Amino acid sequence: MTNDMSQYPLRLEGEDAPMIRFQDVTKRYDDLTVLDRLNLDVAAGEMVTIIGPSGSGKTTVLRVLMTLERIDGGVIYVDGEPLTHMEKDGRLVQANAAHLRRMRGKIGMCFQHFNLFPHMTALGNCMEGPVQVLGLSKKEAEERALELLDMVGMAEKRDEHPSRLSGGQQQRVAIARALAMRPTVMLFDEVTSALDPEVISEVTNVIRALSEQHQLTMLMVTHQMGFAKEISDRVVFFFDGSIEEQGTPDKLFDCPEKERTQQFLSAVLEAT
Amino acid sequence: MSYLEFLSTYGELLAGGTLMTLAQFVLAALVAVAAAIVSGLMRLAPFKLVRGIATVYIELFRGTSLLVQLYWVFFALPLFGVSLHKFAAGFLTVGLCFGAYGAELVRGAVVSVPKGQWEAALALNMSPARRMWRIILPQALVIMLPPWGNLMVEILKGTALVALISVTDLMFEARQINSATYLSAQAFGTALIVYYIFARFMVTPMMRWLERIMARRIGRA
Amino acid sequence: MLQWKWDFAFSILPRLIEATGKTVLAAGGGFAVALVLGLVLALAQRTRFRPLTMVTRELVEFVRSTPLLLQVFFVYYVGPQIGLLLSPWTAGLIAIGLHYAAYLSEVYRGGIESVPKGQWEAAKAINLSAPKTYRRIILPQALPPALAGVGNYLVGILKDTPMLSVIGVAELMHTANAIGAENYRYLEPFTIVGLIFLALSLPTAWLFRRFDTVVRRKLGLIK
Numbered sequence: 001m002t003n004d005m006s007q008y009p010l011r012l013e014g015e016d017a018p019m020i021r022f023q024d025v026t027k028r029y030d031d032l033t034v035l036d037r038l039n040l041d042v043a044a045g046e047m048v049t050i051i052g053p054s055g056s057g058k059t060t061v062l063r064v065l066m067t068l069e070r071i072d073g074g075v076i077y078v079d080g081e082p083l084t085h086m087e088k089d090g091r092l093v094q095a096n097a098a099h100l101r102r103m104r105g106k107i108g109m110c111f112q113h114f115n116l117f118p119h120m121t122a123l124g125n126c127m128e129g130p131v132q133v134l135g136l137s138k139k140e141a142e143e144r145a146l147e148l149l150d151m152v153g154m155a156e157k158r159d160e161h162p163s164r165l166s167g168g169q170q171q172r173v174a175i176a177r178a179l180a181m182r183p184t185v186m187l188f189d190e191v192t193s194a195l196d197p198e199v200i201s202e203v204t205n206v207i208r209a210l211s212e213q214h215q216l217t218m219l220m221v222t223h224q225m226g227f228a229k230e231i232s233d234r235v236v237f238f239f240d241g242s243i244e245e246q247g248t249p250d251k252l253f254d255c256p257e258k259e260r261t262q263q264f265l266s267a268v269l270e271a272t
Numbered sequence: 273m274s275y276l277e278f279l280s281t282y283g284e285l286l287a288g289g290t291l292m293t294l295a296q297f298v299l300a301a302l303v304a305v306a307a308a309i310v311s312g313l314m315r316l317a318p319f320k321l322v323r324g325i326a327t328v329y330i331e332l333f334r335g336t337s338l339l340v341q342l343y344w345v346f347f348a349l350p351l352f353g354v355s356l357h358k359f360a361a362g363f364l365t366v367g368l369c370f371g372a373y374g375a376e377l378v379r380g381a382v383v384s385v386p387k388g389q390w391e392a393a394l395a396l397n398m399s400p401a402r403r404m405w406r407i408i409l410p411q412a413l414v415i416m417l418p419p420w421g422n423l424m425v426e427i428l429k430g431t432a433l434v435a436l437i438s439v440t441d442l443m444f445e446a447r448q449i450n451s452a453t454y455l456s457a458q459a460f461g462t463a464l465i466v467y468y469i470f471a472r473f474m475v476t477p478m479m480r481w482l483e484r485i486m487a488r489r490i491g492r493a
Numbered sequence: 494m495l496q497w498k499w500d501f502a503f504s505i506l507p508r509l510i511e512a513t514g515k516t517v518l519a520a521g522g523g524f525a526v527a528l529v530l531g532l533v534l535a536l537a538q539r540t541r542f543r544p545l546t547m548v549t550r551e552l553v554e555f556v557r558s559t560p561l562l563l564q565v566f567f568v569y570y571v572g573p574q575i576g577l578l579l580s581p582w583t584a585g586l587i588a589i590g591l592h593y594a595a596y597l598s599e600v601y602r603g604g605i606e607s608v609p610k611g612q613w614e615a616a617k618a619i620n621l622s623a624p625k626t627y628r629r630i631i632l633p634q635a636l637p638p639a640l641a642g643v644g645n646y647l648v649g650i651l652k653d654t655p656m657l658s659v660i661g662v663a664e665l666m667h668t669a670n671a672i673g674a675e676n677y678r679y680l681e682p683f684t685i686v687g688l689i690f691l692a693l694s695l696p697t698a699w700l701f702r703r704f705d706t707v708v709r710r711k712l713g714l715i716k
Contacts, residue, residue, distance in 0.1 A: 067394070119410045132402050340666065347679035436659065460571065
């Protein structure tokens with residue numbers, strides 16, 4: 001990364017500091033620029049949904065936040081601290097492994113294909129992180145896991161392996177697994193895209209319940225416009241690696257200003 | 273001499289050889305598994321030097337003959353001051369040779385664990401070592417067990433070569449009996465059958481059983 | 494301690510290089526036997542004549558489950574007892590050829606089974622005879638993908654030729670042993686033999702990998 005880092009603050013402070021800030025974030029794959037100097041703030045407790053055509057970079061936003069991928073320019077802040085960078089001698093430098101591990105603890109993620117660990121039961125999946133990473137005792141971890149499995153309606157299936165669960169059930173376990181790490185930020189990456197239509201509501205109901213508690217900061221990528229409209233505080237429309245338009249769900253869905261947003265929404269509505 | 277008479281006369285020798293073959297096989301298999309896991313994982317290391325060392329080991333043992341390796345370890349290595357007893361030289365060389373083949377199985381299996389599993393483990397903030405040990409390796413094990421079943425049979429067969437550095441295994445005894453009696457069909461035929469029974473009715477079923485156990489542990493049975 | 498003698502190493506090099514030719518010959522001959530016999534074994538397992546299928550299947554299993562070294566001895570010593578006086582070379586090629594034929598038959602079978610069922614049906618629909626279906630439709634599709642597997646076994650056969658030294662085939666290992674015994678020096682001959690095997694097998698393996706990629710690309714299996 002060759003760009004000058006001195007223009008970026010070392011920390012975000014003050015009452016109105018956002019939970020998440022993308023500042024000039026650029027991400028490239030070879031010649032393809034997937035995020036082009038992206039600027040995006042998400043307030044604490046806010047539920048933001050990202051929509052947009054495929055290839056617009058919306059999933060990349062979540063993946064760089066989870067540090068699954070590096071960024072090529074700019075800075076991401078989480079909870080006031082830089083995520084992709086760290087402070088050293090009063091300057092921002094690339095984050096090292098220890099910093100990334102510490103920051104990652106604030107973030108949880110659910111994936112399109114669940115990615116449950118197939119060799120562990122539903123309960124085992126939810127206990128793995130708390131025991132192995134947070135160092136909880138088995139008993140504590142089990143209590144926490146059972147509470148969460150109960151919350152997502154999967155307590156009865158606690159001893160089943162993922163291969164014996166339906167997609168909707170697997171995704172609910174995956175949400176419990178992520179929550180067991182007590183993150184401040186939750187990322188949902190197309191969590192209903194791989195599901196059969198009849199089980200989608202199992203998962204959206206869980207997410208809705210989470211959003212109503214207003215404790216987590218949530219960032220969601222989805223193709224389900226109805227659901228996005230219903231639960232989001234704000235909807236962001238991505239096009240070609242940057243934000244084309246954003247606003248409250250009512251404004252964005254009912255009276256979008258930009259032509260591309262209108263085209264995208266009408267194409268999506270036609271398809272459903 | 274009827275076959276029964278042959279067996280009653282030479283059965284004891286052949287049984288002794290069989291036990292030696294069994295010992296060589298078990299020890300060689302342990303060496304191979306250990307060498308394969310270590311070098312297979314080294315091949316995936318982020319450091320070029322570590323990868324390089326593993327690659328040299330793998331290519332060296334896969335690129336030359338087991339028999340050449342055995343002779344080299346037994347006849348040439350002592351000149352470097354490393355003298356191994358023929359028993360140890362036998363199973364160590366056989367184990368290291370097939371460990372080089374196993375390394376590719378380990379590497380391939382680890383690489384073929386879906387990327388989502390790495391990502392989910394990272395999202396749970398697991399350290400690289402924990403990711404490998406708790407998440408990736410258990411799944412890789414299930415993937416690589418079937419080809420390991422074949423490799424185990426190859427290891428068993430490979431141990432026959434230790435007879436050529438005078439380890440008194442089944443092969444060795446069969447050859448002794450042949451040169452003493454010229455009852456070639458009986459001597460070599462019996463040995464063939466014993467190897468066959470070992471491979472087909474012991475090693476292979478045991479590996480299948482392991483596969484089933486592991487598949488069940490992963491919840492796929 | 495370490496006592497590598499360069500002059501001795503150079504003095505034995507011509508003999509070892511000459512023997513390398515014999516090793517290559519043994520590998521090539523054994524491979525030729527295995528290629529043909531393997532196909533026979535594969536096709537025999539696909540006939541509708543159950544006894545033939547079962548016997549072949551068992552034979553393949555048996556050969557694959559037992560040590561080549563023992564098979565070499567068996568062929569060489571038991572042959573004469575049933576009236577087959579075999580020279581070391583003939584016995585060696587039969588043993589190693591049969592051993593690898595068993596492996597190759599599995600590779601062929603895998604290739605044949607990977608040809609989609611629709612190809613058989615289409616061949617039947619244009620009324621091709623069974624042999625013609627194999628020759629013109631199935632094998633041309635089955636063999637190229639099997640190439641990588643075949644290549645592995647060519648390298649395998651090369652590395653197994655030293656076992657023929659035990660019945661007196663004067664290939665590399667046999668020559669190295671003889672040199673060692675004559676001079677009471679084993680370090681140089683065995684090390685050089687190891688290096689020669691590396692020099693033979695690494696490029697062969699690499700060539701087959703390249704060849705395999707090229708063929709697959711031609712067939713449109715990969716980009």
